Amino acid sequence: MLGHRELSGEDYAAMLRRRVWWIVVPALIAPLIGYLISLKLPNRFTSQTLVLVEQPKVPDSFVKPVVGEDLNERLATMKEQILSRTRLQPIIERFGLFKEENVPVEEAVELMRKAVVVSPVKADFGWREEHQGVPGFYISFSDSDARRAQQVCAEITSMFMEENLHVREQRAQGTTDFLKKQLEEAKAKLDEQDAKLAEFQKKYIGTLPGQEQSNFNMLQTLNTQLDATTQALSRLQQDRTYLETMLNQQVASWKSSQTTNSSPDTLEQQLAAAQSQLLSLESKYTDTHPDVIKAKANIAMLKKKIEDQEQAPPPDPSKPIPTNRSEPAAIQQMRAQLRSMDLSIQEKTKAQARLQKDIGLYQSRIELTPGVEEQYKALTRDYQTALNFYNDLLNKKNQSEMATDLERRQQGEQFRVMDPPNLPEKPSFPNRPLFAAGGLGSGLIIGLGIALMMELKDRAIRTERDIEHFLELPTLALMPVLGAENGNGDKQRRPGQPSVGRFWNRRGAAKDKKSRQAVGA
Secondary structure, eight states, X not given: OBTTBOOOHHHHHHHHHHTHHHHHHHHHHHHHHHHHHHHHSOOBEEEEEEEEEEOOSSOTTTSOOSOOOOHHHXXXXXXXXXXXXXHHHHHHHHHTTTTTTTOOHHHHHHHHHHHEEEEEOOOOHHHHHHHSSOSEEEEEXXXXXXXXXXXXXXXXXXXXXXXXXXXXXXXXXXHHHHHHHHHHHHHHHHXXXXXXXXXXXXXXXXXXXXXXXXXXXHHHHHHHHHHHXXXXXXXXXXXXXXXXXXXXXXXXXXXXXXXXXXXXOOHHHHHHHHHHHHHHHHTTSOTTSHHHHHHHHHHHHHHHHHHHHHHSOOOOTTSOOOOOOSOOHHHHHHHHHHHHHHHHHHXXXXXXXXXXXXXXXXXXXXXXXXXXXXXXXXXXXXXXXXXXXXXXXXXXXXXHHHHHHHHHTXXXXXXEEEEOOOOOSSOSBSOHHHHHHHHHHHHHHHHHHHHHXXXXXXXXXXXXXXXXXXHOSOOOOOOXXXXXXXXXXXXOOOTTOOOOOOOOOTTOOOOOHHHHHHTTO
């Protein structure tokens, strides 16, 4: 009847009443079968331990850890390493695992991998936000023997802890070695840049950036000195011209006096000339000037000669007085002053040339400064980059060395066993209540399936709506069926219970024999 027309809730309830035993019987038998199957399966005991992740004893702000990998990724890597054949085969041989099954080594290793379960501990939001990881993980191992499961679980847990220490120390040491090598290369590059910078500074000394103001100041000072030297040279040349003129006059006067009077100049005349010359020099120079000092010494010498002449005995008139053919002291003094002036002029001329040369040097430095500054900036930029890279590597190397020492002292992130592997009292597999519940569910599904298939094969018409659906005519009357069970398996109806017997349409004529058989007449 199912599928002939749209069914209501009453139809479904009627079907359920008709097929209730086909549903109940499998639902009662299937749990019993599931429980009996669980009794036949071998027991598996699971030993479990809880390993917590202990944070470093030194805060990250003081020593930054070099192992920044997430714990989940690290656990996955360690699991693959620990559950490798080289690690598991000694454990299988030591504890005699899977001897009852008599399986080869490769299959035993695969079975043990499936028996080992590593699952992280679910952490709340606060832990993840602060530590960026999981607070710990569980390690469990299942075996047919409870004591052996506990021992193997403890062995695997110790392997995880040792592997964590080894991996962290190895990565920290590897990071330190890598940074040391990089630091050596960075130092070589920094030394090379330093040598280039020193050679450049040596080559362009005086024209480097930052020396422009000192060059300008030095140029102004040299110009001032050159002006002073030029003025002094001009005065010396004027004084020499004047002194040369005076000398020529003195020589001419002396020569004329030699022709008219053969007697030499007296010491008094020489002293007067020297005093006149001293007055002329003092009007031009200070008392510390060499010419003034020399003139004063000449005057003192003449005065001494006059004193010596006065103390000497008078000359013998019988002897002839010798004539003095040498130049007077005043003329000699002028010639000495003239030579001194020539030396001063030579010195001033040399000083003037030297100052002009220095001025040209500083002017060329000032002109070269822009080009040198551009080259110097490029060179210092490369040097500063190399220096910053070197300092950064040095800082990282120092931090890595501290982190490596921290790992060696086992003061970094460590695994701590919170709950040691337990000795299981009850088998974790098979779970007999679960098997019974599964059998119950399977029995219900099987019973419902059988009932559904029976309803799909059932073509009987039982209700007035079935008649109207198939004949498409209104039903005038229903006659209950009395007596024993009919051929379709319908039981005898109680008095007053509606049932379909013969029916008539509006014309009052009965349907043909095939229709009467279809309605169970």
